[in-house]
Amino acid sequence: EEKRWVLSDFEVGKPLGRGKFGHVYVAREKRSNQIVALKVLFKSQLKQSQVEHQLRREVEIQSHLRHPNILRLYGYFYDQTRVYLILEYAAKGELYKELTRCKHFSERRSATYIASLGRALIYLHGKHVIHRDIKPENLLIGAQGELKIADFGWSVHTFNRRRTMCGTLDYLPPEMVEKTEHDYHVDIWSLGILCYEFLYGVPPFEAKEHSETYRRIVKVDLKFPLKPFVSPAAKDLISQMLVKNSAHRLPLHKVLEHPWIVQNADPSGVYRG
Numbered sequence: 001e002e003k004r005w006v007l008s009d010f011e012v013g014k015p016l017g018r019g020k021f022g023h024v025y026v027a028r029e030k031r032s033n034q035i036v037a038l039k040v041l042f043k044s045q046l047k048q049s050q051v052e053h054q055l056r057r058e059v060e061i062q063s064h065l066r067h068p069n070i071l072r073l074y075g076y077f078y079d080q081t082r083v084y085l086i087l088e089y090a091a092k093g094e095l096y097k098e099l100t101r102c103k104h105f106s107e108r109r110s111a112t113y114i115a116s117l118g119r120a121l122i123y124l125h126g127k128h129v130i131h132r133d134i135k136p137e138n139l140l141i142g143a144q145g146e147l148k149i150a151d152f153g154w155s156v157h158t159f160n161r162r163r164t165m166c167g168t169l170d171y172l173p174p175e176m177v178e179k180t181e182h183d184y185h186v187d188i189w190s191l192g193i194l195c196y197e198f199l200y201g202v203p204p205f206e207a208k209e210h211s212e213t214y215r216r217i218v219k220v221d222l223k224f225p226l227k228p229f230v231s232p233a234a235k236d237l238i239s240q241m242l243v244k245n246s247a248h249r250l251p252l253h254k255v256l257e258h259p260w261i262v263q264n265a266d267p268s269g270v271y272r273g
């Protein structure tokens with residue numbers, strides 16, 4: 001399918017959101033009537049931030065992935081000033097807005113999402129891809145309520161581990177914060193952070209100052225508030241994922257077998273409320 005897309009192949013609709021370097025719009029591909037999301041990135045901004053190689057990697061990685069909980073990238077094209085990514089349309093929008101609206105998710109909804117993400121990460125790691133940026137802002141909700149991992153801008157194939165850091169520290173594991181070598185265990189750490197944030201509405205090591213967040217991460221200063229009530233099983237799972245020594249973090253297949261997941265996650269991977 002080396003089809004060469006052009007902007008006139010699409011009828012561009014309303015803006016859906018914005019991220020680094022550009023915006024995303026709903027669009028209809030005229031020949032097939034298929035609804036997609038068109039991510040428009042400005043070449044000027046990509047160039048000045050030296051992220052062209054990162055974008056090429058995002059396209060290369062995401063275009064070859066096929067998983068129900070990973071947002072499809074159907075193709076891309078560019079013109080004089082912009083790069084366009086043709087992405088799967090996630091009809092129920094951004095997860096972080098839903099989390100902000102609900103304050104925190106129920107144990108059933110959280111476990112269902114964590115199980116879906118665990119299956120998606122097992123698939124990714126099987127392809128030697130680390131996402132490295134699993135956080136609510138990069139998660140979308142499909143038409144049936146299923147979770148979709150988006151924005152592979154920070155993902156890498158495990159052989160090359162060079163990276164530069166920007167954005168929130170909250171999700172970074174000790175080995176990335178301490179700039180030591182890291183591998184796919186970073187995604188297990190982020191899954192633990194995400195599980196905590198789904199249940200409590202805030203990430204575990206949040207602090208006013210970056211330096212304080214950094215200290216709490218490297219110390220794994222994990223505290224569970226009394227409110228909202230969270231079951232001991234959920235705390236047990238989080239405690240087994242937020243472990244400083246990356247080799248001792250609960251492997252993803254063990255996460256899926258954990259009693260809290262088995263008892264709370266909807267087997268279909270879809271939270272029906």
Ligand SMILES: CC[C@@H](NC(=O)c1cc2[nH]nc(NC(=O)c3ccc(N4CCN(C)CC4)cc3)c2s1)c1ccccc1
Nearest residue numbers: 016018019020022023024037088089090091092093138151
């Ligand atoms: C994750 C950030 C990333 N985003 C994508 O790649 C994105 C890819 C992609 N596919 N589908 C999306 N859907 C939406 O953004 C969306 C938002 C709100 C919606 N609703 C509003 C409330 N209403 C009640 C229901 C419908 C529905 C869909 C997005 S975002 C990005 C990165 C850089 C530049 C732009 C975007």
